Structures are given as structure tokens and as C-alpha cells.
Amino acid sequence: MTSTVRRAGAFAILATLTLAVPLFDPVTAAPVAAAVLLAALAITDGPLFDLFAYPDDYEDGRLYGLVTFVLAASVLGLLSVMSSMSTAVFVGTVLLVGYGNFAAAVTHHWTDNTASHAAAFCVGGTVAAVAGHTITRTLADAPIVSPLPEIVFLAVAGALLAALLRDILILYDDPIVMLAVGFLCWLLAELVPGLGAAEIAVATVVTIAVGYVSYAVGAASVAGMLTGILLGLLTIVLGGYSWFAVLMSFFAIGSLSTKFRYDEKVDRGVAQENDGARGSSNVLGNAAVALVAVLGYAASTADLQLLGEPNPELFLFAFTGSLATAMSDTLSSEVGGVFDTPRLITTLEPVEPGTDGGVTWQGEVAGLLGAAVVAGLSYVVFPDVGLVGAMIVVVAGFVGMTVDSLLGATIEGTIVGNQGVNFLATLAGAITGGFLVFVVAVI
Known part of the structure; x- marks a missing residue:
């Protein structure tokens, strides 16, 4: 057994201590966390240090990885006492991270395939989170308020987000991962509608299948695949398959347009990097606003009293407007990039292909069609x-696509990067869609 597997196993066992909260009570469990924290600060060498130490910990002679892990878990535990976050969400989140890491470490011992590591983390984390949620309710002698399909949904969504963050961040940045997953599951527990076993099973299978196909054909990296699966799953559960169909139309057509005359775009220096495989930043840059619109729609249809008297239709048109922008921008760039004599949108002066803010009439037509x-x-x-x-x-x-070009010609590369421009453009499209439908309704 390698040191990585032993360390991950030790952290998984440590995560299991969170079950002391429902078994006793938060006041009793607090000294346990304090004792572990003090031990982490006091131990500077020896077998226990070697068991929990990350590579960077040896340089400082302190178990900072263990300290931050305990602190992150303590923050979630405190929230479960002082807010509407349930103890089950807190315990499930800590177990998800602990046992997900262990499953990924064991798999890494067998294979170097990054997709296998991500899959192992998701499976191990999901099983641990479901078990933690159920055991917590049982130990607390409380009814399982959330039906099992909803518990599974929270676990799967949390595991996907955790696996994505692990791919983006350093592998032992568990505190950030834990806090992010905890807040996501807390939010989803408030928003998620009643789900049947068949519904959650179909939604999970469909999104995983679509995500894997995108990875297998080279349309997405591992991080891009995880991001797409998470976005798809949340869209189906919180919006429905109609929302998912519109989201997938962008990913499918956008990926195909990336492959359009790809070799020629490589020669011109305007091709999508990584052989056209889209990463997490690209996926989020184009779809983050759409996801917020889905969350807003779910909140507006739930009895949360968070948004006053919101109009769900505004979020629907924000969603479609943002994706229309993403589709327009992608097609205008991928199609327009193979034509000569692009012109800068702000001055109409001829520029080299691939210049930020450069447009062609062919690209504009393609964008409108998108x-x-x-x-x-x-x-x-x-x-x-x-x-x-x-x-x-x-x-x-069209408005969002034009904003993208204007931002590309003015601030891209100096103030914001390409994905930042994509985000702002889709935000402009979403605002335009919501504003126009509001104006039409008033008229």
C-alpha cells in the first residue's frame, strides 16, 4: 500500500468521526474536533505525522492539510447547528470527500487514467454520502425526510462538483472542495423537487452517457466532461428535459462547429486548443449564466420566499438568451475563422484572422443561424x-454575440480573458432576453 493510499484511508477514517454528531450531539462532538485539531498542531514528526502528511507538510513540519480539513468540517458542522443546513448534509459532505479521495487513491494505484480516477471518486463519494445521510437520520432517531432518490441526487451532484474541483485545483486542497460541496448540497436540498427513483436514475444515466461520449470523441477534457455532466444533471432535475434539450443543442452543435475545417483553422492559428476538447473553463464560461438561470427558475417555483414574487418566465428567457448567445458566438468564431479579411468590429479596419473583436460577414450569418x-x-x-x-x-x-465582439476588441487580453468575455456576453444575452420579455408583458 502506497503512502498516498494510506493517507487517504486515514482521512476517510477521520471523516467517519463526524457520525459522532448525530450519535451524541454537537456539543459533545465539538471536543472531538478540538482534540484532533490540537493533535494536528502538536505532531511534527513520527508515524502519525507520516500517515497524515501531504508533501508540502514536510517542508513546514506541520500537518496543515489535516488542520484545514478539520477546520472546514468544523465550519460545516457549525452551520448545521446555526442554520437550515441539515446535519445529514454536513455528515454526507465530509464522508463524500473523505471516501471519494480514498477510492480515487486506490484507483490511482492501479491505473494512471485520469478519467478512471474521477469515476472512482464519484462512485466512492456518492456511496459514502448516501450512507452518511441515511446513517445520520437513523442515529438521530429521526425520519428520513428526504426520499432516497433526492438523497442520491444530492450525493451525485456533490461528487461531480468535488471531482471537478479536484481536477482544477491541487489534489489535496480538500477544504475548498468540502466547503463548496457542502454549500451546493445545502442549496439543492432547499430547491430540489420531489423525485422518483426512476427519474433520478434516468437523469443520471443520460447525463453521464452524454458526458462520456463527449470525452470519448475528444469534444471535452475530463474536467469539461465532469462540468457538462454536473450542468446537465442540475438542468434536468431543476428545470426539466426541455431545458436540457436546449442546453445540449449548444454543446452538440458547438462541438461539431469546432471540428469544422479544423486543420485549416490550426494552420491559421485560430483553432480551439487541445484538439478541440473543451475544458471546464470553456464550459463554465459559456454555460454558467444558464445554470444560474436554472437555479433562479427553481427558486422562483419553490416556496422559499427568497425572491419576493418572481416571474419564472424571466428566468426561462434569461436561460434561452444566454445559450443563444453562446451558440451565436461559437458558430460565428468557428465558421468565421476560416474566412479571410475579418474586420475589427469597433473600426471596421481589416485585421488578421483570430484577432480579438474581428468579425466576418460569414461569421455573423452563422451566428444569427445559431x-x-x-x-x-x-x-x-x-x-x-x-x-x-x-x-x-x-x-x-445577436446582442450577446455583438457584446462578445465589442469586449474582445476593447478589454480582452488586458482586463479579462476569453472565458471572462464569454461569461459577460452570455450575461448580456440573458439580461436582454429577460428585459425584452418583461417589456412585451408590460405592453
């Missing part, structure tokens, strides 16, 4: 989107 595709699909799958609504989506997509 917005029209999202609008047409939205018209078909959303009863609330009529002909006027579809026109609003097209306008929102």
Missing part, C-alpha cells in the same frame, strides 16, 4: 415561448 436554432428549439419545447418569444431569443443571441 441563435435561430436555439430560438426554434425553444419554441418547440417550451409552451411559454411563442413566435414573439422566439424572436426575443434571436435578438438576445
